Amino acid sequence: MHTHTASTAPALATPSRKRFFIMVLLFITVVINYLDRSNLSIAAPALTSDLGIDPVHVGLIFSAFGWTYAAMQIPGGWLVDRVPPRILYSVALALWSIATVMLGFAGSFIALFVLRMAVGALEAPAYPINSRVVTTWFPERERATAIGFYTSGQFVGLAFLTPVLAWLQHEFGWHMVFVSTGLVGIVWAVIWYAVYREPRDFKGANAAEIQLISDGGGLVDMQKSARQAKAGFSWTxxxxxxxxxxxxGIYLGQYCLNSTLWFFLTWFPTYLVKYRGMDFIKSGMLASLPFLAAFVGVLCSGFFSDWLVRRGASIGLARKLPIIGGLLISTCIIGANYVDSTPLVIACLALAFFGNGLASITWSLVSTLAPARLLGLTGGVFNFIGNLSAITTPIAIGFLATGDSFAPAITYIAVTALVGALSYILLVGKVERIEL
Structure with missing residues (x-):
């Protein structure tokens, strides 16, 4: 423990910058998190061929993650309010990574289905923990940058590291896709436990930095409050x-935002190959452009939002402008219904996914709006409702994409994004912490 490091530092010292190290830790964790979500899509063609699994059962395996991930959000959020991030994240990371390794040795539909459900359930606390850590470590004016930076990790995994996993599969078989990503997660769980501490206990975080965080609205003593609130689950x-x-307003907005994301995580390759006649593998960089655009959108979102705060804009304007603007930009996906050339189709999709990335600082509003002692529970409900789209979006698109036309499905995604923008405009109102 290093509880005296901060308290004995000179009051007028230059604030240390350990909070940005914490931001990097979160970024790496999110990269691992999303690799463990997407590894099945990479392994699926070879895996299903080896095990003789038909497309209907493949769809069920894909859906297994979403059911348990959504169902465990509220219990996960409850845990976040009571278990320190150092312990809870380490345990969750280790367990979902072990389940991922075991996927490499699965030999049947039942084993794959159950293990993917396990991965979904065990990953459930991850984003509420991220929100909890950022609320503890960052002042309000830097929070969107931190959230945007770590959120960009999900697109780094999808855009840059997917080829690495594809190479692993080609060279060593589909089993190694799961074994390698799982082992990385186990190692990272150990590193997180060894390195992460709360601000007052973090070696090198001086009193000036802690004062800067606290004066800026960061809840540096949240863990103390959590120890004082050990009561069981409360329906109240x-x-x-x-x-x-x-x-x-933010719950519904998150559902709509995630609907676009889950289109890209599920139906995007099928849309390009079956409905646009593209060879998804050979198209390479062209097919990855929407993911790269989302990555740029996420980074722009956080920096732009915090720049507005530093320029004197209200928190409400600084947070809601990128979110609402991004959701409105996402409606441009409908343009893909009216163009035929491959570059224009990709341009519409890339613009829409850029908007999705631009709107991705929604967790900053959880940090700002949630009652202080219910931050984890609020984050759990927020993520639960938002991730219902992991279940509904693939199913809705499956019903709408009939015959040779994908246009109704694209329209559905555009309309959902518009509803999300309206949710933030009409329901959220003034951005301020809800007091109990």
């Missing part, structure tokens, strides 16, 4: 976070 608390109009 759940009722509180389900009864606030402001919170429903």
């Amino acid at each position: 608390d759940l009722g509180i976070v389900l009864s606030k109009r402001k919170l429903w």
Whole structure:
């Protein structure tokens, strides 16, 4: 423990910058998190051929993650309010990584289905923990940058590291896709436990930095509050976070935002190959452009939002402008229904996914709006409702994409993005912490 490091530092010292190291830790964790979500899509063609699994059962395996991930959000959020991030993240990381390694040795549909459900359930606390850590370590004016930076990790995994996993599969078989990503997660769980601490306990974080975080709205003593709130699950608390109009604005907005994301995580390759006649593998860089665009959008979002705060804009304007603007830009996906050339189709998709990335600082509003003692529970509900789209979007598109036309499905994604923008405009209102 290093509890005296901060308190004995000179009051007028230049603030240390350990919070940016924490931001890097979160970024790496998110990269690993999303690799463990996407590895099945990479291994699926060879895996299903080896095990003789038909397309219907492949769809069920793909859906297994979403069901348990959504179902465990509220319990996961409850845990975040009570278990320190150092412990909870280490345990969750290690367990979902072990389940990932075991996927490499699965030999049947049942084994694959159950293990993917396990990965989904065990990853559930991850984003509420991220929100909890950022709220503890960052002042309000830097929070969107931190959230945008670590959120970009999900697109780094999809855009840059997927080829690495594809190479692993080609050279060593589909088993190694799961074994390698799982082993990386186990190692990282150990590193997280060894390195992460709360601000007052973090070696090298001086008093000036802690004062800067606290004065800027960071909840540096949140763990102390958590120790004082060890009561069991309260239906009253759940009722509180389900009864606030402001919170429903971000809940519905997150559902709509994630609908676009899950289109790209599920149906995007099928759309390009089956409905646009592209060879997804050989198209290479062209097919990855939407993911790169989303990566740029995420980075722009955080920096732009915090720049607005530093320029004197209200928190509400600084946070909601990129989110609403990004959701409106995402509606441009409908343009793909009206063009035939491959570059124009990709341009529409890339613009839409850039908008999705630009809107991705939604967790900053969880940090700002949630009651202080219910931050984890609010984040759990937020992520639960948002990730229902992991279940509904693939199913809805499956019903809409009939015959030779994908146009109704693209229209559905565009309309959903518009509804998300309206949710933030009409329901959220003034951005301020809900006091109990």
